[in-house]
Amino acid sequence: MLFDFSTKKIVFVVILTMILSLAASPALFAKSLGSDHAAALAELVSRKKAEFSYWAFYKLPSTIGNSLAGVLAFRDPAATATTTSSGARAINVPVLVYHGEGDAPTSPPTPAFIRHMYALKKAGWHTITMEQFEGFMKGRIQVPDKSFVLTFDDGRRDAFYATDPVLKDLGYTAVMFVITGFSMPDGGDKPISDFYVSKAELASMVQSGRWELESHGEQDHRLYEIPTATSTAGNLTTVKGEHFLSNFFWLPDTQRLETEEEFTARVTHDLAFSKKILEDTFHIRVNAFAYPLNDFGQDTINNPQSTSILARVVPQVYPFAFYQTWPGNGDSANYPDPNAYFLNRIEPNASWSSDELIAALESARIKPLPYDATTFGRDWNSNWGAVAYGSKLMLDASEDSTGASAFLNGTQSWKNYAVTATAAIQSGTFSLISRYTKNDAPYVVCAFSEDRIYLERHTGTVLTKLASSPYNPPKLPSSRTVSMTIEDGDTTCSGYGVSVHAYVPDIPARGGIGATVWTPGFGNAHAAISRLHVESR
């Protein structure tokens, strides 16, 4: 009722509206096309937000904290002495794998991740690229001591946005194992959900120079309904939530399980498709694959041969395949080997403190010979029984195990050596282990029982007694000193004036040491190693 529709005002409003809409039209146009501009703008905003929150919440407080600590602290020689690089070359290289923001024991929250990275940086560790790592593994190039590869699985957005500012700040690089079927289904621009990075984001990751993209499969990160091994046309039983790579699928047309050839074709196609789409889209080389769900065949329900089939199929597409190693599975870092394709990754647990992470990497470093231990730390990895650390390495059978074992990380490259150990043994057969590489690879055991010394060859499943001899050690419980010497295949087990000798065929040319204690019953075996000495031969 009190509108002023005078010509002057209307003309002004119309002209103003025209100017504003003209000026805003490029943005409107970009938006209506859904073009790269709008996506890039959204990405830029997300990136700046992440960067700001990194600087505001972590970098600034830590910088202030450090400078305060620097002002308050007296001169601490340890603080200045450690991190300088000696120019030494790395013998082995560990690979770390993270997933994203903490929602599981395997994915630490961002603050923990940032503390991990700061601690690594402070301790002198630095990343190498996947390309450098490949060169190192093939023996083509050398890399500096304390090199590691930082990898992420799944192509999660939170992982990218939260960690990129940290990488930028610390000068680190990272590798993203992308699930191509999730991030760019059918090669498209939109990921299956906002949880995953989009094609545009992948492109900007590559462009940043901080990220390399490798494959985490195309469709093999999904879960499938899998027929049991005994399924037939008339009697089909299926299990939900099973894996793509380790199982035969059911073929509804022909009402049967896949054959090995069909399985191989399906897996090969998935692996090759993922590699090709990454290479073609981003003009990069993709040589590495990370087993989705860390299943390299072991989680099968209907294909007992899947581990060996995958070990044959995967290398035909990818020179390098990564799995997550576990304690007691040999050295956790990777040694150069032109034939190596199955590579270890260490997955930091969400609960790991920075010190534990550093300890995990330090313990994986090569141990020089002679090696003499009177204290025992976490570089003794165990996957059997209970192990306690300190001035003694306590090997105790737990309630549900017949014994306990520990393997010394960082010894896998030892070749010919003599081990002498002194242990207080409560009960059980105490054994020394040599040439240990991986869980399923053969290794050599000297077993010292109540009255005999045995020399054995073990594989993951088969135990072969090669020689034995009676001996007369002090009655248990007592402290015993025993030794084991290995030169190429020639092995000698010695104790209390008795030696057992044999040539052990088909064992790795190099491998590390370990110790076990064992009884036939549960929870009885107990031994405490107080000294361990290793000399090269």
Next chain:
Amino acid sequence: MSTLTPPSRKQKAVDLGLWLAFFGIIYLIILFKIGTGSYLNHNVFFGVYSIAIVFYIFSRFLFSYLHRTVPIVGNYEPSVAFVVPAKNEEDNIYETITRFSAVDNPAEKVEVIVVNDGSTDGTLKEMQRAAADITGKVRRVEVVDWQVNRGKRHGMHEGVKRSTHDIVIFIDSDSFIEPSCVRHLVKYFTDPRIGAVSGHTDVYNKNTNTLTKMQNLRYYIAFTIYKAAESIFGIVTCCPGCCSAYRKAYLDEFIDEWLHQMFLGKECTFGDDRSLTNFMLRKYWAAYSKEAKAYTVVPDTFGKYMKQQQRWKKSWVRETFIAASFIWRKDPAAALFFYAYVFLAFASPVVFVHAVLWNPIFYGILPIVYLVGLFIMLMLHGIYYRIYTQDRRWFFAVISYWFYSVILMWQLPWAFVTIADTRWGTR
């Protein structure tokens, strides 16, 4: 603020720069909304809010620009009655009253009715002194003295009942009017549809501190933009008690009903002005006169300010519910904006909590976009204020406006929750 001297060349250049900044900000907001809006708001609620708030605010500027003033008609000189209910206002009441004798209106067409509502200080004495001083300069002065406090609503009611003139002008006991104020109020009543007219009130004590300076900005914006925008539809939702005029003949239709207005089973004790406007709006129209200038004293401490705001928010909630029940019948376009505003007002605390608490805690997303967005919107208002008032400390006022907006965001939901509590909390 008008000056008699024409603006200097330098002043013109500064104004041009400010206008460029003003439209530049509008342009940036549009760009930002286009570029990021739907990407950042996957949720329909937040997406709608994000777009609606911008459209609403831009519409206020546009409508206030299109607001039409009414010319003074020479032969239209209705008689006016000033009604001032007061309690414990000995400091200001004398000046408030004496200014009535100086108004630019024939003296024989002015009556003054002041109600001393149970003051415990020297208010009555001041009233009587003022009455004596203006006697003869107006047609009639009446001082009503109540020993026991009855409440502002009763005071206003008493004034209306006792007045004999065509137009009742309510003036708060701490407000002062310019001589030309009356003419610019009454000129709108030439249209018989108009039942109420709000004057333009500035802050008298604006230079006391940052808080009062900030309120001066808020008052200026609330009147020149928001009331002006409402006024183009004739639906000014609140003709405030500090300076507003009502047509006595229309008031008589509902003044007794209004006195005993009940809400949630209790008699309403505050928000009297908003409620009176609401009664008027059911049948008639309400306008805003930007030339009818008055000044009012605003709270100068945070505690007083917060309590006043809380009271206003409560009456806003109550009267908005009431207005919502009939506004749609008056004018569909006006109703659309009215309901949009209701949505925005109730959504804003949700958006605030989402941006400032929920997102940072659960997703680690900082409320940068939200806080910067809020600030830029206030900057838009601040530049407008700077251009028209020449107030050099405008930026400071914007910052404190922003600050108070953020820290008082809880007030509306709180008012909603405590709507049944009828205590004043102050005074």
